[in-house]
Amino acid sequence: MLLLALDTATPAVTAALLGAGAPGEGARVLAESRQVDARRHGELLLPAVDRVLAEAGRKLDEVTDIVVGVGPGPYTGLRVGLVTAATFGAALGVPVHGVCTLDGLAYASGLEGPFVVATDARRKEVYWARYADARTRVSEPSVDRPADIAEQVAGVPAVGAGALLYADVFDGVRSEGPEHQSAAALGALAAEKLARGEELLPPQPLYLRRPDAQVPANYKVVTPR
Incomplete structure (x- = not known):
């Protein structure tokens, strides 16, 4: 198992790579990247993935599973991680698992x-x-x-x-508790669940409310004659 975990549902843009641990142990974190910037999810996520792969000395095509945080989270940031995970999954032909952020x-x-x-x-x-x-x-x-x-x-x-x-x-x-998401924790939790044969969430966004951008009321559609 080589699991790539991503989450952009909070201001933290985070990615981690996890491998199989010793018998009887959970997944082992090989590398993790986390930057807190609520406005640069799209800019920071792919470089974060590159960093964890380079730090672990692994290639993207070695990844066997992808885990992504499905929120809840603000629309703009959340969709960055979900679209990236879906794209990697399709390109690599590997399963994409969702986990509540x-x-x-x-x-x-x-x-x-x-x-x-x-x-x-x-x-x-x-x-x-x-x-x-x-x-x-x-x-x-x-x-x-x-x-x-x-x-x-x-x-x-x-x-x-x-x-x-x-x-x-x-x-x-608890001020000492985690403030923002950690892809390493998300991936480790997913690995535990997968090892027990549990079914994870589909990689679909959990928004809980409508996006800010909406079609104005009484909007008239104008089509060419």
Whole structure:
């Protein structure tokens, strides 16, 4: 197994290459790249892939599986990773597996008890979900204004940039926890699930809300005569 993991659903543009670990162990991280820049996903992702391949001394055509974060995340950034993963998968003839971006952050936290993960959804909202532990999500991902979920997250450990941004609501925020996505964590979680024979998500975007760009109301279509 040589697994390439990508995620652009948060401000982090991240890629990682993972190989098979020793018997009884999980996947081994061979290389990882992560840059935080919410406006340059398209510019930074392919160079990140080149870096992890070069660091690991591997070629792209050796990749056997691709894992991509499916969000939730803002439309513009999220689609960069999904389109790139789909293109690699088609070119290499290898499967492309989707994983919820929030699940990658939860896995990276290593927390054992109940907690929440929240990322910045902009528009003064957060994407968030509840977890029983670092591997087990117990609610569907949602997008809400922090004030509207204050009672649900009060006093509960929380990780992610959304929790840090609204620490007055997420009063159990762990500043030492992961703030942005790690493709290494996303890939390691996917490798565990695949090893257990679990079916992962399809590589389809989890937007949770409509994109900002929409056709204006009462728009008239003008066609040539």
